[in-house]
Amino acid sequence: MISFKQFILLLRGLLVTLEISLGGMALGTVIGIVLGFLRASKNPIIKYGILVYVEIFRDSPLLIQLFVIYYGLPILFNIDVPAIATAFIAITLYTSGYMAEVFKSSIEAINVAQWESASSLGLPFLYTARKVILPQAFRLAVPPSVGVLIMVIKDSSLASVIGFVELTRMANIVRAQTFTTFNVYAIAALLYFVVCYALSRMGRLLERRTLCSE
């Protein structure tokens, strides 16, 4: 069995996992909102450019995206990139692809008449997007966003492969110290489970509330 000190190490790993996931999710959501609005654009270059962007990040494994950034940034820009930056960039881009889809459908779910009435009242596009559409789209976007967050927390475990010390990497380290393989990974799995299951219950609750208020 592992000692209390090693359990604390795993908890610290969990904290790092949560930090990188929430950080990537926050920035990814901002990018996703912008892309979600731009996707309604009539300009074919913008429209199809965003489509390709979203498909690339949704239709390829996060592991490969991590490798591309891990090997790509140093040679393209001639800089040393720490593992945390690689992980953060990859998770942000990955999240932005999913959040762009979430916001695209939330924005589409809002009646076109609202855009038209706002414009007939003389409100400029950005003002309408920010003050009329976004507050409503946000409410619709919350339940699917919780699903994306759970996915990101689980998939952030892949950043362990490029040497970023989060929960999974910490489990590898503790395993090397103690030689108790099964218990260490089982505890790591349980920690992931507790966080993700709690979030999924919360997501279901929020979903029900959104449905009721419709």
Added chain:
Amino acid sequence: MYTIHFSVIFKHINPLLSGLIITAEISVLTMICATFLGVLLAIVRMSGNRLVYGLSIAYIEFMRNIPLIVLLYIVYYGVPSLIRGFILTPFVAGLIAMTLNSSAYEAEIIRGGLLGIKRNEVESALSLGLTSMQVFLHITIPHALRLMWDALGNQFIGIILGSSVVSIITLNELTYEALGIGSSTSRHFEVFILLLGIYVLLSVVLSSIFRYVKLVFLPPRKL
């Protein structure tokens, strides 16, 4: 200054092709096993027995809320460490971990499809004189499949993308071969850009197949 050269990579295309075959093998086997297990779990979950119901929910929720890579470590390193003399090959360990993971998702998809079948449609068909086998083949299966088709397609794409993780326990599939080519040519960046394209292509092809099959064999119902 680094110049990007893809030509070097194309001299090493053979390992990538053999990796692609391993990726296809483990993905297809996972799809078959996970669908089989998923159907079983969905039926068990809908049964009246409270013990199996509870167990199946616990299994589904646990598998859906832990990362595949941790499950892979448990299966490949953890379980053999408990049992003396028990060793799994990377392929078998990968297949088991991916099947355990995907079956939980598929159970939920299949349950959704089965719950969507309308009782009155089955009863009308029976009252028209169809045998229960005919009802099952012509009413139940097509309806349920139509309801779960898109989600099932996404899940199968997820299986292909998820198989890249098995490279970590040294299964020589696509990602593992790419890492090898990267090391021998020092052109990791080009290899992984190419690999990104290959995975996107695989996803697009599979989702097109799913859309085509739905269009031809599961057309929307005319009322």
